[in-house]
Amino acid sequence: MLLQTAGIVTNVIPSGMTVEMQTQKKYHEAITRNQELSWQVAENLLVSFKYAWQGVRYAFNTQRNFRIHLVLGTLAMSGSFIFHLKLVEIAVIGITTGLVLVMELLNTALEAVVDLTVNKTYHELAKIAKDCAAGAVLISALVALVVAGLLLFPPLLATIGKTWA
Numbered sequence: 439m440l441l442q443t444a445g446i447v448t449n450v451i452p453s454g455m456t457v458e459m460q461t462q463k464k465y466h467e468a469i470t471r472n473q474e475l476s477w478q479v480a481e482n483l484l485v486s487f488k489y490a491w492q493g494v495r496y497a498f499n500t501q502r503n504f505r506i507h508l509v510l511g512t513l514a515m516s517g518s519f520i521f522h523l524k525l526v527e528i529a530v531i532g533i534t535t536g537l538v539l540v541m542e543l544l545n546t547a548l549e550a551v552v553d554l555t556v557n558k559t560y561h562e563l564a565k566i567a568k569d570c571a572a573g574a575v576l577i578s579a580l581v582a583l584v585v586a587g588l589l590l591f592p593p594l595l596a597t598i599g600k601t602w603a
Contacts, residue, residue, distance in 0.1 A: 511535030514586040521593035534582040541578045545571040
C-alpha cells in the first residue's frame with residue numbers, strides 16, 4: 439500500500455507504520471536491548487566470569503602493552519621458579535605482576551570510557567585522565583621491574599658466577 443503525503447510517496451506496512459518508521463523502531467529496540475544487557479547484573483557467577491574473561495581477552499587482543507607486560511611477568515615468574523626463590527618471594531613477584539596487569543586493564547577501561555565520552559575529539563580533561571592512567575601503569579611497571587630485579591638478580595649473578603668459575 440502506498441501513501442502520498444506532501445508529494446512524497448511512502449510504503450505503508452499493513453500495521454500502519456511506514457518502512458522508515460519500522461526500521462527506526464527495530465533500530466531503537468536493538469539499542470534498547472543492548473543497553474539493557476550492558477547494565478544487567480549477571481544472573482550467576484559463571485556469567486560474571488564470562489564477562490570478566492571477555493575484558494581480559496579484549497585487552498590481550500587489542501593492547502600491545504598488556505601483552506608485553508604479560509610476557510615479562512611470565513618470564514619473571516618462570517625465573518622465580520628456576521632460581522628456587524622462597525615462596526614469599528615468588529608471591530611478591532606474582533602480586534606485582536598481577537598489579538601491573540590490573541593497571542593495564544583499568545587503563546584500557548578508562549581510555550574506552552573517555553573515548554566514548556568525548557567522542558574521540560580532543561579535550562584537555564580527557565588528555566589528563568588518559569595520561570594519569572598511563573602514568574599509573576608506568577609507575578606500577580617500574581616498581582615491578584625493581585622488585586623482580588632485586589629478587590632475581592642475585593641468584594642470576596650466582597648462577598653466572600658458577601658457570602664462569
